[in-house]
Amino acid sequence: AQKITQTQPGMFVQEKEAVTLDCTYDTSDPSYGLFWYKQPSSGEMIFLIYQGSYDQQNATEGRYSLNFQKARKSANLVISASQLGDSAMYFCAMREGFNFGNEKLTFGTGTRLTIIP
Amino acid sequence: DAGVTQSPTHLIKTRGQQVTLRCSPKSGHDTVSWYQQALGQGPQFIFQYYEEEERQRGNFPDRFSGHQFPNYSSELNVNALLLGDSALYLCASSPTGSNEQFFGPGTRLTVL
Numbered sequence: 012a013q014k015i016t017q018t019q020p021g022m023f024v025q026e027k028e029a030v031t032l033d034c035t036y037d038t039s040d041p042s043y044g045l046f047w048y049k050q051p052s053s054g055e056m057i058f059l060i061y062q063g064s065y066d067q068q069n070a071t072e073g074r075y076s077l078n079f080q081k082a083r084k085s086a087n088l089v090i091s092a093s094q095l096g097d098s099a100m101y102f103c104a105m106r107e108g109f110n111f112g113n114e115k116l117t118f119g120t121g122t123r124l125t126i127i128p
Numbered sequence: 129d130a131g132v133t134q135s136p137t138h139l140i141k142t143r144g145q146q147v148t149l150r151c152s153p154k155s156g157h158d159t160v161s162w163y164q165q166a167l168g169q170g171p172q173f174i175f176q177y178y179e180e181e182e183r184q185r186g187n188f189p190d191r192f193s194g195h196q197f198p199n200y201s202s203e204l205n206v207n208a209l210l211l212g213d214s215a216l217y218l219c220a221s222s223p224t225g226s227n228e229q230f231f232g233p234g235t236r237l238t239v240l
Contacts, residue, residue, distance in 0.1 A: 015170075044227050054216055056171070056231035063227075102170050106227065114159065114222065115184055116229065118170030 014038065015103050015119035023125050024093050031078070032088040032122050034103030042109045045086040046116065047077065050100040059101075062086055090124075098126045130155065132221050132232035140238045141209050149204040149235045153221030159183075160202040161229060162194060163218040171218055177202050178224075206237075214239045 016035045024030040036045065047059040062070045062077045070077045078087040090097055100123050104116040133152045141147050153160050159178045163171035173186035177196035196202045200221075206213055216236050220229040 046227075048231075054218075054234040054236070056218060056220075058228055058230065061227055104170075113184060114161065114176060114229070115173045115186065116161075116163075116171075116220075117173070118163075120168075120170050 013119075014107075014117045015105055017103055017119035017122050019122045020120075021123040021125070023127055025127050026095060027092055029089060029091045030093050030097075030124065032090075032101050032103075032124065034086045034088065034119060036084050036086060036103075036105050038084075038105065038107050040107045042107075044106040044109070045077070045079070046104040046106070047075070047086075047088045048102045048104060048118075049097075050102060050121070052099070056102070060088065093126050095126050095128060098124060100124075132157075132219055132230050134217075134219050134232040134235050136235060137233070138236045138238075140240065142240050143209055143211060145209050145239075146205065146207045147209060147237060149206075149217050149219075149237070151202045151204070151219030151221075151232060153200050153202070153219075154230050157221035157223050157230070158200050159222045159224060160196060160200065161220045161222075162202070162204045163220065164188070165216040165218060165234070166212075167215070174204070209239045211239050213237065 043064045045062045048056045076089045100121045103119045161176040162174040165171040175185040180196045191207045216234045218234045219232045222229045
């Protein structure tokens with residue numbers, strides 16, 4: 012089974028609208044972390060937001076928020092007031108376990124977001 | 129403060145050759161991870177180095193090897209290149225115990 016599933020290969024959104032990018036995950040480890048990264052055409056992965064499995068509140072970072080639904084194993088990224096510069100690939104990733112020396116990230120296949128002027 | 133740097137930016141090799149990719153971590157970061165990203169896919173974890181030792185490894189053959197130097201910089205070596213090794217190779221660094229990994233711009237390897 013896929014550990015990270017992103018079911019939206021591509022999305023088109025009007026500028027200034029909000030957008031939700033879907034991510035579901037699969038793990039039996041009660042301790043895990045969920046990440047979202049943005050990858051522009053230049054190739055560099057840019058960290059956006061992090062949610063730990065024990066965090067009580069949904070993470071927020073500026074225009075980014077993470078809709079964390081633990082029981083449903085989903086960690087959707089919400090971008091408010093989208094901008095043209097938000098056009099990029101977006102990846103959801105997971106780290107299983109918080110043990111020192113176990114920092115491997117498992118990525119999904121990504122969603123290509125295109126913002127339309 | 130410089131971020132993670134990688135060299136070279138692009139590389140073209142032929143099947144059977146060997147290649148070395150280089151990574152300098154962000155200042156103060158002692159852990160370096162390498163990922164392979166094939167076209168249209170998410171990055172796949174190759175291995176991670178800490179204190180000059182390989183600490184964790186993904187499902188990659190022994191043709192993929194690495195090294196970390198005392199200044200925390202790292203190399204990724206791939207022997208006997210295959211066409212399927214063509215990909216973007218990403219290096220990520222992090223300080224001890226941190227959740228966040230900072231990625232470099234990557235090296236795009238093309239194997240002909």
